[in-house]
Amino acid sequence: xxxxxxxxxxxxxxxxxxxxxxxxxxxxxxxxxxxxxxxxxxxxxxxxxxxxxxxxxxxxxxxxxxxxxxxxxxxxxxxxxxxxxxxxxxxxxxxxxxxxxxxxxxxxxxxxxxxxxxxxxxxxxxxxxxxxxxxxxxxxxxxxxxxxxxxxxxxxxxxxxxxxxxxxxxxxxxxxxxxxxxxxxxxxxxxxxxxxxxxxxxxxxxxxxxxxxxxxxxxxxxxxxxxxxxxxxxxxxxxxxxxxxxxxxxxxxxxxxxxxxxxxxxxxxxxxxxxxxxxxxxxxxxxxxxxxxxxxxxxxxxxxxxxxxxxxxxxxxxxxxxxxxxxxxxxxxxxxxxxxxxxxxxxxxxxxxxxxxxxxxxxx
Amino acid sequence: xxxxxxxxxxxxxxxxxxxxxxxxxxxxxxxxxxxxxxxxxxxxxxxxxxxxxxxxxxxxxxxxxxxxxxxxxxxxxxxxxxxxxxxxxxxxxxxxxxxxxxxxxxxxxxxxxxxxxxxxxxxxxxxxxxxxxxxxxxxxxxxxxxxxxxxxxxxxxxxxxxxxxxxxxxxxxxxxxxxxxxxxxxxxxxxxxxxxxxxxxxxxxxxxxxxxxxxxxxxxxxxxxxxxxxxxxxxxxxxxxxxxxxxxxxxxxxxxxxxxxxxxxxxxxxxxxxxxxxxxxxxxxxxxxxxxxxxxxxxxxxxxxxxxxxxxxxxxxxxxxxxxxxxxxxxxxxxxxxxxxxxxxxxxxxxxxxxxxxxxxxxx
Ligand SMILES: NC(=O)c1ccc[n+]([C@@H]2O[C@H](COP(=O)([O-])OP(=O)(O)OC[C@H]3O[C@@H](n4cnc5c(N)ncnc54)[C@H](O)[C@@H]3O)[C@@H](O)[C@H]2O)c1
Ligand SMILES: NC(=O)c1ccc[n+]([C@@H]2O[C@H](COP(=O)([O-])OP(=O)(O)OC[C@H]3O[C@@H](n4cnc5c(N)ncnc54)[C@H](O)[C@@H]3O)[C@@H](O)[C@H]2O)c1
Ligand SMILES: [Zn+2]
Ligand SMILES: [Zn+2]
Numbered sequence: 001x002x003x004x005x006x007x008x009x010x011x012x013x014x015x016x017x018x019x020x021x022x023x024x025x026x027x028x029x030x031x032x033x034x035x036x037x038x039x040x041x042x043x044x045x046x047x048x049x050x051x052x053x054x055x056x057x058x059x060x061x062x063x064x065x066x067x068x069x070x071x072x073x074x075x076x077x078x079x080x081x082x083x084x085x086x087x088x089x090x091x092x093x094x095x096x097x098x099x100x101x102x103x104x105x106x107x108x109x110x111x112x113x114x115x116x117x118x119x120x121x122x123x124x125x126x127x128x129x130x131x132x133x134x135x136x137x138x139x140x141x142x143x144x145x146x147x148x149x150x151x152x153x154x155x156x157x158x159x160x161x162x163x164x165x166x167x168x169x170x171x172x173x174x175x176x177x178x179x180x181x182x183x184x185x186x187x188x189x190x191x192x193x194x195x196x197x198x199x200x201x202x203x204x205x206x207x208x209x210x211x212x213x214x215x216x217x218x219x220x221x222x223x224x225x226x227x228x229x230x231x232x233x234x235x236x237x238x239x240x241x242x243x244x245x246x247x248x249x250x251x252x253x254x255x256x257x258x259x260x261x262x263x264x265x266x267x268x269x270x271x272x273x274x275x276x277x278x279x280x281x282x283x284x285x286x287x288x289x290x291x292x293x294x295x296x297x298x299x300x301x302x303x304x305x306x307x308x309x310x311x312x313x314x315x316x317x318x319x320x321x322x323x324x325x326x327x328x329x330x331x332x333x334x335x336x337x338x339x340x341x342x343x344x345x346x347x348x349x350x351x352x353x354x355x356x357x358x359x360x361x362x363x364x
Numbered sequence: 365x366x367x368x369x370x371x372x373x374x375x376x377x378x379x380x381x382x383x384x385x386x387x388x389x390x391x392x393x394x395x396x397x398x399x400x401x402x403x404x405x406x407x408x409x410x411x412x413x414x415x416x417x418x419x420x421x422x423x424x425x426x427x428x429x430x431x432x433x434x435x436x437x438x439x440x441x442x443x444x445x446x447x448x449x450x451x452x453x454x455x456x457x458x459x460x461x462x463x464x465x466x467x468x469x470x471x472x473x474x475x476x477x478x479x480x481x482x483x484x485x486x487x488x489x490x491x492x493x494x495x496x497x498x499x500x501x502x503x504x505x506x507x508x509x510x511x512x513x514x515x516x517x518x519x520x521x522x523x524x525x526x527x528x529x530x531x532x533x534x535x536x537x538x539x540x541x542x543x544x545x546x547x548x549x550x551x552x553x554x555x556x557x558x559x560x561x562x563x564x565x566x567x568x569x570x571x572x573x574x575x576x577x578x579x580x581x582x583x584x585x586x587x588x589x590x591x592x593x594x595x596x597x598x599x600x601x602x603x604x605x606x607x608x609x610x611x612x613x614x615x616x617x618x619x620x621x622x623x624x625x626x627x628x629x630x631x632x633x634x635x636x637x638x639x640x641x642x643x644x645x646x647x648x649x650x651x652x653x654x655x656x657x658x659x660x661x662x663x664x665x666x667x668x669x670x671x672x673x674x675x676x677x678x679x680x681x682x683x684x685x686x687x688x689x690x691x692x693x694x695x696x697x698x699x700x701x702x703x704x705x706x707x708x709x710x711x712x713x714x715x716x717x718x719x720x721x722x723x724x725x726x727x728x
Contacts, residue, residue, distance in 0.1 A: 092515045123523055
């Protein structure tokens with residue numbers, strides 16, 4: 001079992017990564033001082049519930065915890081205020097109190113939704129992440145939780161750190177290949193923004209990762225979580241540094257919104273966005289190798305690198321305007337300066353981004 | 365103009381109280397470093413909008429702020445996730461960004477709703493309280509914000525402190541008498557929990573307060589806010605001390621829920637609840653004078669002191685079970701030990717509370 005800590009003072013918490021570690025769930029819950037007197041609520045989605053819920057419930061109950069489950073439909077559309085209300089109903093029916101915890105068992109959708117429920121139920125109760133997707137190595141670390149509004153993604157949310165993250169590689173074995181690829185997109189992002197050697201390693205181990213080789217996967221998730229943890233420790237509330245995690249996300253979020261939530265997976269959308277950022281880097285005078293390497297990597301992992309031509313440029317641009325990364329009219333943009341390094345630019349114009357969007361439509 | 369500070373380290377903020385001080389709104393906004401570059405969103409309700417919105421918008425616009433308004437229906441039912449979604453729609457349409465602020469212009473309903481919107485929009489933007497009810501001297505201070513769930517009041521919320529509270533006595537002159545009385549109920553509560561001399565003063569100045577005498581009102585709101593500010597400064601997140609502000613609220617919240625939100629005003633419900641707490645004090649061996657004085661005071665202010673007989677005891681008890689003040693099965697209850705002092709008891713049984721509920725039905 002690999003272990004690392006997200007250093008956030010009194011809000012610090014451990015991340016456990018390993019194969020089969022779900023068996024230790026109650027010991028790890030005890031280490032985090034979760035209460036056996038107060039009921040737990042497990043939030044999961046229909047697909048994950050069918051595969052893994054019984055096991056988790058059984059392990060917890062055998063360990064003396066009172067646990068019930070609230071199951072939401074699978075998919076991005078569950079990140080809604082309506083589902084939040086449903087979770088609160090379940091929490092009240094299960095008799096959760098201030099010492100209770102909400103446990104997210106699922107991917108980023110379940111994590112973000114259950115996390116916002118934990119942040120706001122009784123103005124904040126404890127929260128545990130049991131990620132079941134590769135992408136969730138990213139979403140489960142750092143405390144950003146949110147639901148969507150029909151007009152904008154992740155616009156209603158909070159910062160709410162979990163008590164622990166329990167990442168059992170075995171749970172990932174049931175993942176559809178499309179979600180494997182989409183999840184690896186964020187893993188690669190963590191290399192691109194922080195660690196050139198790891199980017200290289202990803203390139204060399206693409207086949208193993210795509211085949212869900214447990215050791216390769218375990219290592220990749222460990223490094224991915226570590227990069228995220230370091231960045232978040234230095235800037236929990238995204239005042240500056242944390243913005244680098246948004247590489248590829250300005251265009252990515254807009255693409256997700258315009259395609260209709262769920263059409264384009266998050267990891268797919270940001271894959272296109274990262275290729276766009278690399279193109280922009282070229283226009284700002286940085287080496288065109290960045291674009292070549294970035295694009296090559298995503299192609300190798302079977303991820304999309306161009307914008308589906310039916311998505312309208314004006315709609316993409318207008319979706320971006322509602323994005324939270326606009327501060328007082330100026331546009332903040334993350335641009336790679338070499339592989340493993342990025343900078344936060346505040347001088348990018350809408351016009352430049354529109355050109356990139358048009359270029360990305362032609363990308364082959 | 366009276367001024368006081370809620371001391372919360374880097375989250376400290378000023379409360380301004382006085383007659384006609386709305387005229388200085390832009391100067392006070394400047395002092396709080398609110399941005400003229402980012403749009404403001406004023407949240408208010410239909411009744412307050414008809415009376416005061418134009419003036420506030422005009423003052424802000426003349427002062428160079430970009431301000432638009434979002435108007436919700438008046439009444440407790442607006443503290444809902446549906447209205448939250450509406451505010452977020454308005455915020456997106458008005459182009460709010462991370463440097464924007466949401467301004468609550470109204471009573472506790474608008475303050476709690478707009479405050480939760482500010483806490484969760486973009487995971488938290490700035491927030492200003494312009495209270496227009498007497499009760500809001502309480503709700504506008506301390507940063508508790510929330511919406512209701514059909515099964516429980518204030519169950520979905522956050523802690524989100526405002527940048528400033530601007531309390532113009534002139535805005536209160538349009539208040540219906542019933543809301544005047546209900547608001548004074550929380551003013552009296554602040555005396556009962558903290559300040560015997562102020563309780564005495566309230567008793568002696570009941571006529572002036574009910575007649576909205578500006579100087580008496582200004583003083584009462586100043587002391588009320590001060591008590592609240594002191595308590596909140598010592599325990600922002602209600603780990604212990606802050607619970608004393610809940611005097612009368614265990615029964616009060618249950619009555620509100622069972623009567624149907626809006627039937628019994630918050631101030632009316634807690635007036636009954638405080639009489640109940642005084643009765644409970646008697647059963648714990650404290651002087652029966654507490655009950656006599658408490659009840660006398662609320663009668664003098666024209667507030668209810670008994671539970672409407674059509675409200676079912678079982679339903680009241682079951683509503684209480686969902687209340688957030690239950691921790692790991694134990695019941696936490698605030699009980700007066702003398703006028704101006706309370707204690708937090710953790711040994712109160714459901715049976716004892718049920719007896720009080722029954723007694724309160726007979727109270728004349
Ligand atoms: N909070 C953050 O910091 C952060 C960071 C990145 C992404 N996100 C969010 O994460 C979400 C995307 O996460 P995701 O890709 O995990 O999506 P997801 O949670 O929707 O999971 C993808 C699909 O895989 C299924 N699934 C999950 N685990 C499975 C398993 N073990 N076996 C089989 N199927 C499984 C799910 O039912 C779903 O259909 C987006 O909403 C995004 O905004 C949040
Ligand atoms: N956050 C907290 O710490 C806290 C504390 C106490 C109460 N509260 C909440 O406050 C709410 C009750 O507050 P409230 O009594 O102010 O209710 P409210 O906001 O509903 O106002 C009462 C009524 O008076 C009207 N009104 C407001 N200002 C007016 C004015 N100047 N002139 C004429 N009419 C006016 C409103 O339209 C409404 O109909 C409850 O929801 C309660 O839970 C919160
Ligand atoms: Zn992402
Ligand atoms: Zn109250």
